[in-house]
Amino acid sequence: MSENEKKVPTVVVKRLPRYYRYLGELLKQDIKRISSNALSVKMNVTASQIRQDFNYFGGFGQQGYGYNVEHLYNEIGDILGLNDGDTTVIVGAGNLGRALASHDTFEKRGFKLVGIFDNDINIIGTKINGIEVMSIDKLEEFLNSHRVDIGILTVPKAAVMETAEKLVNCGVKGLMNFSYTELKFDKDVAVENVHLSDPLMTLSYKIKQNQN
Amino acid sequence: MSENEKKVPTVVVKRLPRYYRYLGELLKQDIKRISSNALSVKMNVTASQIRQDFNYFGGFGQQGYGYNVEHLYNEIGDILGLNDGDTTVIVGAGNLGRALASHDTFEKRGFKLVGIFDNDINIIGTKINGIEVMSIDKLEEFLNSHRVDIGILTVPKAAVMETAEKLVNCGVKGLMNFSYTELKFDKDVAVENVHLSDPLMTLSYKIKQNQN
Numbered sequence: 001m002s003e004n005e006k007k008v009p010t011v012v013v014k015r016l017p018r019y020y021r022y023l024g025e026l027l028k029q030d031i032k033r034i035s036s037n038a039l040s041v042k043m044n045v046t047a048s049q050i051r052q053d054f055n056y057f058g059g060f061g062q063q064g065y066g067y068n069v070e071h072l073y074n075e076i077g078d079i080l081g082l083n084d085g086d087t088t089v090i091v092g093a094g095n096l097g098r099a100l101a102s103h104d105t106f107e108k109r110g111f112k113l114v115g116i117f118d119n120d121i122n123i124i125g126t127k128i129n130g131i132e133v134m135s136i137d138k139l140e141e142f143l144n145s146h147r148v149d150i151g152i153l154t155v156p157k158a159a160v161m162e163t164a165e166k167l168v169n170c171g172v173k174g175l176m177n178f179s180y181t182e183l184k185f186d187k188d189v190a191v192e193n194v195h196l197s198d199p200l201m202t203l204s205y206k207i208k209q210n211q212n
Numbered sequence: 213m214s215e216n217e218k219k220v221p222t223v224v225v226k227r228l229p230r231y232y233r234y235l236g237e238l239l240k241q242d243i244k245r246i247s248s249n250a251l252s253v254k255m256n257v258t259a260s261q262i263r264q265d266f267n268y269f270g271g272f273g274q275q276g277y278g279y280n281v282e283h284l285y286n287e288i289g290d291i292l293g294l295n296d297g298d299t300t301v302i303v304g305a306g307n308l309g310r311a312l313a314s315h316d317t318f319e320k321r322g323f324k325l326v327g328i329f330d331n332d333i334n335i336i337g338t339k340i341n342g343i344e345v346m347s348i349d350k351l352e353e354f355l356n357s358h359r360v361d362i363g364i365l366t367v368p369k370a371a372v373m374e375t376a377e378k379l380v381n382c383g384v385k386g387l388m389n390f391s392y393t394e395l396k397f398d399k400d401v402a403v404e405n406v407h408l409s410d411p412l413m414t415l416s417y418k419i420k421q422n423q424n
Contacts, residue, residue: 011223017413080413081420088412095311102307105392105409111416150415174419176412180317190418192411197317199404200300200388201229201292203362204323206402207386208293 008056015053016080018043023073035066082110086174087147091163092154093118093133096178100152101128111150115142139163143170150174157181220268227265228292230255235285247278294322298386299359303375304366305330305345308390312364313340323362327354351375355382362386369393 022043026034036054040047054060057079060072077083088111090097100106101116116128119136126133134142142148143166151167153160153175160179167175174190177183183191234255238246248266252259266272269291272284289295300323302309312318313328328340331348338345346354354360355378363379365372365387372391379387386402389395395403 013414013417014410016417017407017410020413021407021410079417079420081416082413084416084420086416086419095307095314099307099311100408103408105407106412109409109413111412149419150412152412173422174415176415188422190415190422192415192418194408194411195229195233195317196312196315196406197321198226198229198233199406200318200323200362200364201232201294201321202225203386203388203402203404204293204296204298205225205228205291206404207298207361208291208296210385210400210402 012053012056015045016076019053020073020076020080020082023069023076026069027073031069033066034069039067077110084149085110085112086149087112087114088150088152089113089115089117089139089142089148089167089172090152090154091117091136091139091167092156092159092179093120093123093128094154097152097154098128100154100178101131114146114148117142136163140166140170143167143172148172150176153177153179153183155179224265224268227257228288231265232285232288232292232294235281235288238281239285243281245278246281251279289322296361297322297324298361299324299326300362300364301325301327301329301351301354301360301379301384302364302366303329303348303351303379304368304371304391305332305335305340306366309364309366310340312366312390313343326358326360329354348375352378352382355379355384360384362388365389365391365395367391 022039036047036050040050043050057075060067060075088106090101090113093116097116101113106113113131116131116133117136117139118124118133123133124135149172151172153163155163157179160177160181160183164175164177164183168185168189175183177191177193178196180195182193185191234251248259248262252262255262269287272279272287300318302313302325305328309328313325318325325343328343328345329348329351330336330345335345336347361384363376363384365375367375369391372389372393372395376387376389376395380397380401387395389403389405390408392407394405397403
């Protein structure tokens, strides 16, 4: 981060993927320019919020007549590091691991899946999305001989800490954890703990509000 | 919502599941009381933010010596509608659908899965987590004869709009959409669009920041 760059609040960071997705949709529709007002309607965020968010990154040069969609899309992609060619491994080839391995959106966003690991001898050796599932016993050997940036954890809760530590000790810089625990490492290891029941709880709240 | 209740901002609503999970962990550890300071350390939110958040719901009666964990857990669960016995169906029994159907956390949070549907004749009739997968052709008949509050959509993108409309037309009040689209209905239908690549993009951002 450059010296004069402001620390970007987490809520703003969390909105970047949404901006990126929306801009990608606009690009597909061959829309070349969009005003912060029009973007705000689409995104359900106020136009002033959008301008504030973008100001953290220099504002992206809106000049009265709106943002250049392609430029903005590429800039945000760059900020998100989507052009860095990050590689991933998935540890845990159960249903969720298989779903994520088959998820072509990850690849579309610039992430390259390079390995899948499991401890189930019935799964080891089978292929998911063209990639052979390897034994968990080979994980460290693999990590030591391949560049792996991100570990996606879909192992049972009881195994997550040990697996995460193996990944981190072998130089993995980020963990996406689906194992319903709150992993936390020193600040040089980035972690996203994903709780699939959170949006379900939020939905339940909204339903309840609608009924009142 | 009662007349004098403030409209709760989305960011606060989104934090409620996190509070709920953390309090659940504290309960498991048999912790009876917690100060907003101690909670703030655990949750990585400022104590003042926690108090502000809780004030939307009347403050939960912190009296200098902290919150009663069990009381707070139950109150937040209530606010989230987790005690309403919401029922769910999953439409799309691919890997992700299977993963969600087998996810015991959903049940722990008070959601009851009552049906799974797919259009693949190789999957129809098989059981996932004890529930038989039904033909998508039976979806409307099922919805008309069972109370279903929430539809979880794990169908391919091309099928999501039609499926969502069927669910809504049959009285489903909330949709959790995993189909990488932005569903939007009138305000009486609650929607959570879940994009699994968003946390991956956020992670990529964090990794990039750590490297700078």
